[in-house]
Amino acid sequence: MSDTITLKKISQLLNISISTASRALKDHPDISDTTKQKVKELAEMLEYEPNPFAIQLSTSHSNIFGLIVPEVSNLFYTSFIDAVEVESRKVGYTLIILKTDDNPEIEATHIKYCKKQRVAGLFACITPNASNFDLFQGLNKSNIPVIFFDRVPDNDNCNRVCFADETAATIAAEAILKKNKKKVLAVFAEPNMSITQKRLKAFQKVFQQHKKAPKLNIYHTNHYENTKEIIKQQLQNDDRPDTIFCMTDIILLSAMKAIHELNLSVPGDIAVITISNSNFFPTLYTPEITYVETSGYKLGVLALSAMMTCVKEDAPYQELYVDSYLVEGQSL
Amino acid sequence: MSDTITLKKISQLLNISISTASRALKDHPDISDTTKQKVKELAEMLEYEPNPFAIQLSTSHSNIFGLIVPEVSNLFYTSFIDAVEVESRKVGYTLIILKTDDNPEIEATHIKYCKKQRVAGLFACITPNASNFDLFQGLNKSNIPVIFFDRVPDNDNCNRVCFADETAATIAAEAILKKNKKKVLAVFAEPNMSITQKRLKAFQKVFQQHKKAPKLNIYHTNHYENTKEIIKQQLQNDDRPDTIFCMTDIILLSAMKAIHELNLSVPGDIAVITISNSNFFPTLYTPEITYVETSGYKLGVLALSAMMTCVKEDAPYQELYVDSYLVEGQSL
DNA sequence: TTGAAAGCGCTAACAA
DNA sequence: TTGTTAGCGCTTTCAA
Numbered sequence: 001m002s003d004t005i006t007l008k009k010i011s012q013l014l015n016i017s018i019s020t021a022s023r024a025l026k027d028h029p030d031i032s033d034t035t036k037q038k039v040k041e042l043a044e045m046l047e048y049e050p051n052p053f054a055i056q057l058s059t060s061h062s063n064i065f066g067l068i069v070p071e072v073s074n075l076f077y078t079s080f081i082d083a084v085e086v087e088s089r090k091v092g093y094t095l096i097i098l099k100t101d102d103n104p105e106i107e108a109t110h111i112k113y114c115k116k117q118r119v120a121g122l123f124a125c126i127t128p129n130a131s132n133f134d135l136f137q138g139l140n141k142s143n144i145p146v147i148f149f150d151r152v153p154d155n156d157n158c159n160r161v162c163f164a165d166e167t168a169a170t171i172a173a174e175a176i177l178k179k180n181k182k183k184v185l186a187v188f189a190e191p192n193m194s195i196t197q198k199r200l201k202a203f204q205k206v207f208q209q210h211k212k213a214p215k216l217n218i219y220h221t222n223h224y225e226n227t228k229e230i231i232k233q234q235l236q237n238d239d240r241p242d243t244i245f246c247m248t249d250i251i252l253l254s255a256m257k258a259i260h261e262l263n264l265s266v267p268g269d270i271a272v273i274t275i276s277n278s279n280f281f282p283t284l285y286t287p288e289i290t291y292v293e294t295s296g297y298k299l300g301v302l303a304l305s306a307m308m309t310c311v312k313e314d315a316p317y318q319e320l321y322v323d324s325y326l327v328e329g330q331s332l
Numbered sequence: 333m334s335d336t337i338t339l340k341k342i343s344q345l346l347n348i349s350i351s352t353a354s355r356a357l358k359d360h361p362d363i364s365d366t367t368k369q370k371v372k373e374l375a376e377m378l379e380y381e382p383n384p385f386a387i388q389l390s391t392s393h394s395n396i397f398g399l400i401v402p403e404v405s406n407l408f409y410t411s412f413i414d415a416v417e418v419e420s421r422k423v424g425y426t427l428i429i430l431k432t433d434d435n436p437e438i439e440a441t442h443i444k445y446c447k448k449q450r451v452a453g454l455f456a457c458i459t460p461n462a463s464n465f466d467l468f469q470g471l472n473k474s475n476i477p478v479i480f481f482d483r484v485p486d487n488d489n490c491n492r493v494c495f496a497d498e499t500a501a502t503i504a505a506e507a508i509l510k511k512n513k514k515k516v517l518a519v520f521a522e523p524n525m526s527i528t529q530k531r532l533k534a535f536q537k538v539f540q541q542h543k544k545a546p547k548l549n550i551y552h553t554n555h556y557e558n559t560k561e562i563i564k565q566q567l568q569n570d571d572r573p574d575t576i577f578c579m580t581d582i583i584l585l586s587a588m589k590a591i592h593e594l595n596l597s598v599p600g601d602i603a604v605i606t607i608s609n610s611n612f613f614p615t616l617y618t619p620e621i622t623y624v625e626t627s628g629y630k631l632g633v634l635a636l637s638a639m640m641t642c643v644k645e646d647a648p649y650q651e652l653y654v655d656s657y658l659v660e661g662q663s664l
Numbered sequence: 665t666t667g668a669a670a671g672c673g674c675t676a677a678c679a680a
Numbered sequence: 681t682t683g684t685t686a687g688c689g690c691t692t693t694c695a696a
Contacts (some may be wrong), residue, residue: 004689006688006689006690007690008679008689016666017666017670017685018667018689018690019667019668019690020665020667022691022692023552023691023692028666030666031665035665035666037679042349049447049448050689051389051450051688051689052386052448052449052450053385053389053450053688053689054389054672054688054689054690054691055690055691056672056690057383057385057386057673057674057689057691058670058671058672058689058690058691058692059690059691060672060673062385071679072404072414073407073411074410075405075611078404078406079407080429082403082404085404085429085431094428095429096426096427097413097417097427097429098417099418104630112615114674116382116384117426118383147620175668219559221406223669255617257616260617260618261618270571284589284616285592286593291520329601336673337672338674339670339674340674348682348683349684350673350674350675350683351676351683352682352683353675355675355676362681362682363681363682364681364682367681367682381674382674383673383674385672385673385674386672386673386674386675386688387673387674387675388674389672389673389675389687389689389690390673390674390675390676390686390687390688391674391675391688525671528666544677572675603668
C-alpha cells in the first residue's frame with residue numbers, strides 16, 4: 001500500500017533517521033524539542049498510525065486480552081464483558097471474547113488459541129467439570145497472567161475474583177429468618193461447583209445457628225425443564241413450603257414458571273427470594289422479587305484491576321471479592 | 333524468550349533453511365514428502381505455533397474482524413455476536429467487539445480504532461443519529477469492507493444485512509386475522525426508527541386488505557415503565573382489546589407485566605402475539621407466547637457470509653435479508 | 665542529539 | 681526440491 005504512512009516515510013520527508021522519528025513520537029528525552037515538534041506535526045498531518053503488528057512483533061508484547069466465558073447470551077456475563085471491555089480500552093487494550101458453551105474441549109481449544117495469539121492476559125470462567133487447569137497453568141509459564149472469575153478453580157495458586165458467595169447466601173438466609181417462615185425450599189445449582197458449595201454451606205450455617213429456624217429442604221438442579229418440574233412437585237405437596245430460595249436467576253425463572261402454572265400467588269401462597277446478577281429478572285414479575293445482587297459489572301471492573309497489577313509487576317496470586325447486598329421487592 | 337518455538341529453531345534443528353520449513357508446514361507443492369514429514373513431526377512435537385504478528389506484518393493482512401454494536405447486554409445483539417464469533421472462528425478469524433451506547437462520538441472513536449488496528453473487516457450497527465457514514469466509507473478506501481446489520485444506513489452504496497421487517501409484521505398480522513379477533517391493541521416502538529415504520533406499514537396493510545378485520549388500536553412507546561402503564565390503561569377499558577400485538581421483546585415484557593398485574597388470563601381474557609429475537613422471552617411464560625422470530629443468530633450467520641465474499645473478492649454492494657417465521661405458543 | 669544496524673518471526677520472489 | 685535474500689514496520693543497542 002503506497003498510501004499507508006509509516007515511520008520510514010515520515011523520516012524520509014524530514015530527512016532524519018527512522019529511529020529519530022520513532023523516538024520523537026514517544027517523547028524520548030534524547031531528542032531535541034525542535035525535532036520532536038517537526039515529527040509530531042507531520043505525523044499528525046499525515047494521520048500516521050503506528051502499525052500494531054510491527055510493535056507487537058518487535059516488543060513481543062500484545063495489547064489484547066482474552067476472555068473465556070461459558071456463553072454470551074447471558075446478562076451476567078454480558079455485564080461482566082461490558083465492564084472488562086470498557087476498562088480495558090481505557091488502558092489501551094482490546095478484548096477477544098471466546099465462548100465455551102461449558103464444553104471442556106472447546107475450553108481447551110480456546111486456551112491454546114489464546115496462547116497462540118500471545119494475548120497479554122486471560123480472563124476465564126471455567127467449565128463446571130474443568131479438566132483444563134493444567135492448560136491454564138501452562139499459560140502462566142508463558143508469562144500470560146490468568147484471572148479466573150465467577151466460577152474459579154478450587155486451587156490456591158491462581159488469581160481469582162469472585163463474589164463473596166458466603167455473604168450473598170448469608171444475606172438471603174437472614175432475610176428469610178426475619179420473616180418467621182415455617183418451611184423453606186432452597187434450590188441450588190450443580191453440587192460439584194465451588195460456588196454452589198460455598199453458598200450452600202453459608203446458607204445452611206445461618207439456619208443452623210438460629211434456634212427457631214424454619215424447616216429447610218434443599219434441592220440441586222442443573223437443567224431448566226427439570227428444575228421447573230422439581231419445584232412444581234414440591235409446591236404440590238400437602239406440606240408445601242411457604243418460601244422458596246433460588247440460588248441463581250435461571251433457577252428463579254423456573255421457579256416463577258412453576259408458581260404461575262400452579263396459579264399460586266406471591267408472597268401469599270409462596271414467598272420468593274433469589275440471588276441475582278442484575279435487576280433485570282427480579283423486576284420482571286409482579287410483585288417484584290426480593291433479591292441479593294451480585295453485580296457482573298462490578299466483578300468485571302475488579303477483574304481488570306487485578307489483571308493490570310499482574311501485567312505491570314510480578315504480583316503474587318490474588319484473591320479478590322465483590323460484595324453483595326439485599327434489594328427488597330415485595331415477594332418475601 | 334528462549335522457550336518460544338520459531339521457524340528458525342525448527343530449521344536449525346533439522347538443518348534446513350527457514351523457508352523450506354515454512355513451505356513444508358503449509359504443504360507447498362515444491363517440497364518433498366520426506367521433508368514435509370520431518371518438519372511437521374518436529375513442529376508437532378515442539379508444539380510450534382506460528383507467531384500471528386509476524387504473519388500479519390509480512391502479509392499485511394489481519395485475521396481480526398471488528399464488530400460495532402450499540403450494547404452487549406441485549407439478547408438480540410448477543411445472539412448476533414454469538415453467531416459471528418462462532419462462524420468467524422471457523423474460518424480462522426477473531427472478533428474485537430466495540431460498544432457505542434448509541435453515542436455517535438464513541439462510534440467515531442471505534443471506527444478509527446478499527447482502522448488503526450487494520451481489521452480485516454467491520455460489522456456495524458449504526459447509531460440512530462448516525463453522522464459517521466463518511467468515516468465508514470473511509471474504511472472502504474483502506475480496503476476494509478464494512479457490513480452493516482440491523483440498523484443500516486438508508487444508502488445504496490454499502491453492504492447491508494437485515495430482517496425482512498415487512499414480512500415479520502405481515503406474518504403476525506395474518507396470524508391474528510386467522511383467529512377472528514374483534515379488537516387488537518398493537519404496540520410499536522419509537523415511530524422515527526425505520527424498522528418501526530416498516531413494520532407498522534406492513535401490519536396495517538394486512539388489516540386494510542382484509543374485509544372483516546378486527547378493530548385496530550395503535551400505540552407507540554419508548555420507555556419501559558411508560559409502556560406498561562399505557563397497556564394497563566388500555567386493558568382496563570370497558571371496551572378492552574381481546575388481543576395485543578408487541579413489536580419487540582421489551583414491549584412484550586411490559587405487556588405481560590401489565591397483564592399479570594391485572595390478573596388477566598392468557599389467552600382467555602387477552603391473546604398475545606409478539607415479534608421476538610429469540611425463544612427466550614416468549615417461553616418464559618405460561619402459556620408460552622406465540623411469536624414471529626427474527627433471529628439475531630441467523631442474521632449473524634448471514635452477515636459473516638456477506639463479509640467473506642467481500643474479503644475474498646471485490647464484490648459489488650450486497651443487500652441481504654433474513655426471513656422470519658411464526659412459532660406457535662398457546663397465547664393466541 | 666542523532667544515526668546505523670540488528671533483530672522480532674514470518675513470507676515470497678528469485679536463484680540455484 | 682531447496683536455499684538465499686530482502687522486506688513487512690517498528691524497537692533498541694551501540695556508536696558517532
